[in-house]
Amino acid sequence: MTADDLKKEILEKTAEYFRLVHGAKTAEPFTPGKSRVNYAGRVFDEREMQNLVDASLEFWLTYGHWSRDFEKGLAAYLGVRFALLVNSGSSANLLAFMTLTSPLLGERQVKRGDEVITVAAGFPTTIAPTVQYGAVPVFVDVELGTANIDASQLEAAWSPKTKAVMLAHTLGNPFNVKAVKAFCEKHNLWLIEDNCDALGSKYDGRFTGTWGDIGTSSFYPPHHMTMGEGGAVYTDNPLLKKIALSIRDWGRDCWCESGVDNTCGCRFTKQFGTLPVGYDHKYVYSHFRRRSDAPSLRSFRRSWKSARRTSRDSMKG
Numbered sequence: 001m002t003a004d005d006l007k008k009e010i011l012e013k014t015a016e017y018f019r020l021v022h023g024a025k026t027a028e029p030f031t032p033g034k035s036r037v038n039y040a041g042r043v044f045d046e047r048e049m050q051n052l053v054d055a056s057l058e059f060w061l062t063y064g065h066w067s068r069d070f071e072k073g074l075a076a077y078l079g080v081r082f083a084l085l086v087n088s089g090s091s092a093n094l095l096a097f098m099t100l101t102s103p104l105l106g107e108r109q110v111k112r113g114d115e116v117i118t119v120a121a122g123f124p125t126t127i128a129p130t131v132q133y134g135a136v137p138v139f140v141d142v143e144l145g146t147a148n149i150d151a152s153q154l155e156a157a158w159s160p161k162t163k164a165v166m167l168a169h170t171l172g173n174p175f176n177v178k179a180v181k182a183f184c185e186k187h188n189l190w191l192i193e194d195n196c197d198a199l200g201s202k203y204d205g206r207f208t209g210t211w212g213d214i215g216t217s218s219f220y221p222p223h224h225m226t227m228g229e230g231g232a233v234y235t236d237n238p239l240l241k242k243i244a245l246s247i248r249d250w251g252r253d254c255w256c257e258s259g260v261d262n263t264c265g266c267r268f269t270k271q272f273g274t275l276p277v278g279y280d281h282k283y284v285y286s287h288f289r290r291r292s293d294a295p296s297l298r299s300f301r302r303s304w305k306s307a308r309r310t311s312r313d314s315m316k317g
């Protein structure tokens with residue numbers, strides 16, 4: 001028996017196993033008033049199980065051709081140019097936010113002490129990256145009913161230090177994209193849409209997560225699609241994609257696929273910063289910071305106090 005024959009048999013047996021163990025549950029007819037409607041959960045059939053087994057037989061384990069296919073498919077579905085996989089929605093939020101802190105963004109780089117507008121009632125990891133980095137979250141209240149941002153409070157939350165707005169489309173309901181976008185455009189602010197709850201939702205005919213500069217998704221089981229743990233960052237902006245890819249992949253400057261060398265064609269011929277001419281591009285890390293750049297505890301406390309003050313003021317206003 002060849003390896004291919006054996007694999008075929010394993011996959012057929014997997015389908016048989018699915019039908020025996022899980023099939024009955026998925027085939028249960030829906031009875032209004034009696035059947036339980038789960039707000040979320042894993043919905044799968046034998047094909048998902050076969051894919052899972054197929055991937056295990058390859059034993060590649062890390063990012064590989066399945067991930068690349070998924071990134072392409074997700075980008076095509078959303079109608080954006082780039083999608084990058086990460087290990088969770090929280091990591092996606094962290095990566096999206098950290099992308100905005102790159103020096104490659106010049107004046108628009110989010111620096112420590114800069115302000116990021118978000119909501120007072122939301123998911124913790126929508127704001128955790130802001131706090132972790134040492135920028136200042138400025139909280140705006142939510143509307144009753146949708147639990148989305150009360151966009152009428154945005155102007156009061158703005159200050160000359162504001163650099164970005166980072167918000168979720170809560171529980172799948174789009175926030176007021178028109179008002180938020182107009183505000184961001186007026187003040188030249190980045191917009192990150194935490195789309196973890198809202199993959200597939202549309203605002204004005206266009207997918208949420210694709211209106212701002214960067215969108216994020218979670219593929220944890222309670223969301224619309226699951227891979228167990230998983231997340232993604234998507235954008236239409238090539239520079240933001242370049243930065244996000246670098247930060248996702250250890251801060252490296254090189255964008256070669258794993259096992260591939262010299263994609264840029266000038267691996268040993270360039271000068272990077274103060275490194276010697278010809279320094280190997282594969283080992284240049286452009287998004288790598290010294291610990292001394294990290295905020296001190298004192299500046300962190302100062303940021304928090306100022307954030308609390310600004311939020312209080314904006315609530316009053």
Ligand SMILES: Cc1ncc(COP(=O)(O)O)c(C=O)c1O
Nearest residue numbers: 088089090123168196197218220
């Ligand atoms: C709005 C929002 N953002 C971020 C996340 C975090 O996603 P993950 O659990 O994959 O880290 C969640 C998770 O439920 C979420 O609802």
